Amino acid sequence: MPQAPRHRREAERLASLRSYQVLDAGPDIALEALTAAAARALKAPAALVTLVDEDRQWFASATNLSAAIGYHTPQTPRELSFCAYAVADEQTLVVPDATLDARFADNGLVTGPEHLRAYAGAPIIGRDGLPLGALCVLDRQARPFDAQGVQVLTDLATTVAELLELRRADAGAGLSDHDVLSESHRLRAGIDAGELVVHYQPVVDLPTGRWLGMEALVRWNHPQRGLLPPWVFLPLAEASGLIVPLGREVLQQACAQVARWRRDIPAAADLHVAVNVSGRQLGEPDIADVIAEALQVAGLPAHALTVELTETSLADTGAAVDIALQHIRALGVTLALDDFGTGYASFSYLQRFHPDIVKLDRCFVQALGRSARDDLLARTLIQLGLRLGCDIVAEGVEHPQQVDALTRLGVRTAQGYLFATPRAPEQVQEQLLGVHAPPPRATTAS
Structure with a gap:
């Protein structure tokens, strides 16, 4: 046989x-x-x-x-x-x-x-x-x-x-089969009840320490379990399809909040906001219309919004998503490739989607100074992005030495706990009224 x-x-x-x-x-x-x-x-x-x-x-x-x-x-x-x-x-x-x-x-x-x-x-x-x-x-x-x-x-x-x-x-998501339906229903009810809240982490200009914008990060204010971080419930949202209404809610909240800050606080007049969009959202035929409506209702100019795409969200994309991204770009919205360098397809995505911004993943930032090989890898990724005309945002900056290294490599924009943790809108507003947070320290890089 x-x-x-x-x-x-x-x-x-x-x-x-x-x-x-x-x-x-x-x-x-x-x-x-x-x-x-x-x-x-x-x-x-x-x-x-x-x-x-x-x-x-x-x-x-x-x-x-x-x-x-x-x-x-x-x-x-x-x-x-x-x-x-x-x-x-x-x-x-x-x-x-x-x-x-x-x-x-x-x-x-x-x-x-x-x-x-x-x-x-x-x-x-x-x-x-x-x-x-x-x-x-x-x-x-x-x-x-x-x-x-x-x-x-x-x-x-x-x-x-x-x-x-x-x-x-x-x-x-840590769910057994019998939990899935009940937890999905609970998340759906939470979205409808306004339990999703958006926190914001500043994106900082390294030479001056000035806040250029915010990344919108969702939290679930669960009535019984308290404030839940995204990794607790986003897998469930992705699995159940609720990532679509959840993503729409985050987009609307973020656009409305940043538009208010730009309108009411002189120091925030040029602030922009970055919102993550999942692959499931990109597959929705009306995604560009959803973004356009959120901008219009909030009164936020399109150039003040950055749509962040991860390799995961782009992994199974076809022609429909290519068209959706064209329509989103046509609105005047900025496109960013998140977690750059961590997946095998990063280079092909640079070629295919022509992002305006690439976000250098935190693993490369944290490895700076560890070895000549790690420094070479980070420098190569940064130079590639810059030569292709992309702005570079470094993620996960936690130490002043990383600021020095990134500045020497030509990076001008970053975010991370060294500057600020993700925080609630009222906390952000307090610091915006104080004319932004001061730089954490004076860098020694030339």
Whole structure:
């Protein structure tokens, strides 16, 4: 019997699969509904969601498996796996009669008491672009599968991938399956009740210490748990889709607040604000209109708003997002690439999206002075951004020595705890009325 093939990037594929933390998990009602739908769509007696591990195929969900073909265990050895072929080729596999297919004619599931004859399976492609397993249907009778049914199977496999991604995000948020719905409803109620608040961290001109602008950072003022930082609830917002209304609320609050400061405080007349936009928001067809409306309602000029994009938000972008960014830029809004240098795609994003600003990630700032190699890497990234006509903002500045090093490298703008922590609007306003916070110290850099 031929051995089941391996994916060309098998090690990466297995790492991606295990990051979902779903192997050997308990029953999942949503997955069971999808497998049942696959069985109905293709008029097959049994359906499975399989995850193909290193040496086994585990059944994440099974519909009528034991009744239809007499198979009772939750997994098979990988060498018996039909789905391993769909995974290796990243293509939907259709086998009308396994006894006539050289790959499967001697397979134990075909020659054994299960008497498997017909199979159709569509690969489940995960977030990393790698196949995790397959959604498949099985039959003891040799039979063709019509093209329309196979397309439904492929579409359902995409839905399975989306559901597994939701489960992974839930795990990242520290939520178990039974918590997800209730916590999502609670966050939705919190957004509607105005429990989201925006704090602001100044962006500072290094030579003078003057506040040039603010980065808007969301917090959740939870009635029972107090003020929650974003890493506690943003994974849930991303997983549930609530990141879209949440992001809209942050955008509106930030634009309105900074417009008031610019209008009411002479020292803040030129202040700008930076707001993070998620990949889910960028995928919304009306994102440019949402931004335009927030600016208009607040009375904030477009050039006073910076939209910050992370590599994560751009990771799965297509033509629709390219068009959205063009429309956002056409408004006169500034575009910034956040966390620059931390991901493999940073350079390609510089080329593709032409950001006005790149934000040097804090890991490079914190490594300044640690070794000649670290300094060379930071200098190379900064010079690249500058030569491409981008302004540079250094993140995570915590020590005066970092200010000296950044100034020598040509960086004029930064933010970090050395200057100010994120703070509530009333605290920011107190310092703005004091004509900005003074520079933390006089730098010694020339």
